[in-house]
Amino acid sequence: MSAAVQLRNSDLASAVAEAREAYVAARPASRALHERARQVMPGGNTRTVLVYSPFPTAMESGEGCYLRDIDGRDYLDLCGEYTAGLFGHSEKRIHDAVRAALGRGINLAAVGEAETSLASLVCGRFPSVELVRFTNSGTEANLMALTAARAFTGRDTVMAFRGGYHGGVLLFPLSGTNPATVPFPFVMADYNDIEGAVSVIRENADRLAAVIVEPMLGSGGCIPARLEFLAALRKATAEVGAVLIFDEVMTSRMSGGGLQQRLGVTPDMTTLGKYMAGGMSFGAFGGRGEIMGLFDGRIAHAGTFNNNVLSMAAGNVALGKIFTAEAAETLFDRGEAMRARLNDILARAGTVMHFTGIGSMATAQFRAGPIERPAPPTPEEEALRELFFFDMLASGIYLAKRGMIALSLPVGEAELDRLAAAVADFAEARAGLLPRA
Template structure:
């Protein structure tokens, strides 16, 4: 809960929010005794019972035991519509038959073969065909790895040291930048931090770094920070300024690559020098990739004298290669991408319309099938615009939606998956409307719902 009752929105009677949150927490505890027991057991061996920080929340995280389509079941037998989609990696749902068949088939031919396989070249072909800026590609095991390798490659290619990143950016567990500073576990590169969507400030910083700047690393839409799209003019400026200074432009499309067949860069018609990928492209398996201009990527060609090393036992593991080929060639086709993101745009518009009608001071942000819910009436242009949002309100919304059978991220992230249809979207909107009275009361807002 926020330590400052006046943080965020001015709530006339903060005790109402506190009471609602106490009620929601206790209801959560009462409904989930098995998850509580399992969390206690896990805490004996894992710090806080956790090995993935983003999944932790108070009073304890749910334990899920199964998933099918767009639905999850927890250890206490409750079922949820999954609007989180594994933080964008689960775009295919939990039981896509095409991907399942591909994985089972790969397992039948042997696991961990310790050599090249035919599917890695096929997946590379599919990736390069989708993203014209990617002339050569290499695989890894996560978006974190992909971004780490892209940074190292940019420094080696340019023979420069500095990397410009943006406040609020998340490029993986070792590349996290929030509140004007990096995480204490970040890798020790020389980072220059600029304001996201800050056109003039960023342009000035790039020019100041000059010959010392190796690359600008940017998410075309900041995901972890709250689904905040980069202004097209701002992103175009990054392209022109990096070209002028001889530095590289790296698009982190680990999340935004789902927004179109060729990612956000296709929508913007911006060609970065390097692109990093991850999440869904591996068909739901552990996956990362980085690629771009052939003259840059060929530094990793092991047949060349002095080539850069890039090892990784599972870079070309047969399960990911098989799932990725099936995913890109048969399931997440350009047509499927267009339909899913149109559904997301429609849901975002419906949510913002609902907030206006019910008088809730909330806003839904994002692009396509990626949505951020925020307890503020104003559309944010940067992470700084969300700093005043009271975390107590976010927690209340999260716990109430769990009680109603809706699962999303505690921070408000929604990532639609292919199995979500009209029925699930309508259910979600009905739940949000039904809860609006409770949330308005908790916020001390007296508003008559529009008919």
């Protein structure tokens, strides 16, 4: 390692240490809460993605696209609850729908009109969804979709992609395995690698039940799939009789009918979740009638809260009245413009730092593009990502620790101007630490 690189890494470590110290000093209440939480919850939390060193910021309230933490600090919310917070924190029509549902009784232990109307909305929007069933999360939706594919094909093996994430028990790290992942027989391939993926499909043709793929990696870094890659998966799975599942839990916001509609590639099944019940717990899986028909007697699908009245009521308003196809298109265009603006700022600053993504989702990257698949981060990249996160918090902007942005509908031009200014300030203030173009 050259002396210049050694000095730069030393300076980077010092900058991160200083940012951490400032972070701790500004959040005594969050620190105290974390210490109490550790006494009753392992790690001091019940949701791993929200935790980071030295301790996570605890939020007290939200309004519109803004948050306030328990130390009284305000933030522009660009985390967007990892895409679930599409409607912000105070959409009156959703609040009214939830209050009305509460007034009619919470746990009715019966079917109701709201679930049929929400199912009709979902089936009417997504090209691949002829029939649909609801769950409580995207994780459950993916588990049930894979279960259906295995039963439909009479095969057992699932193909997934390194760096992909399909829920808390369907996590596929770049190397090794995750001990929480369900013990289905898995075969792996690299994202956007057409030749490699098709080869794995054909090699496992006699035992392959399903291929599950995100049309854009979410937690894997907002890396879009190339159209040719998805088209090749569509063709190869059809040839061997495997079920192609698009995990659109995150990407369904990319048009009125999801990314599948925008790209013109129709899978056999689709999984959904996140924002679709207006911020209430929600998941859904659907697809071809002959596959989904297995749930009409052959496969049992239980779940106390699958059709809970709050999610059903909020979902009808969220999809039926607010997030129309026109609203989805407007949000998509706003996100495309945002990412182009941020990347122009960074390019003019002379750094390879840039944002990947599609539409209203983006993730900060600290290596040269184009990036087609996730790769293990270098220690320098990890340090820069942490520094960016702390600097954004210091600027009053809250985003995911991994550098992901998910726009919500209340985010307007003033908020995007604020983000652009903060990124420009970061590029200028940290110019000596950022990798150069």
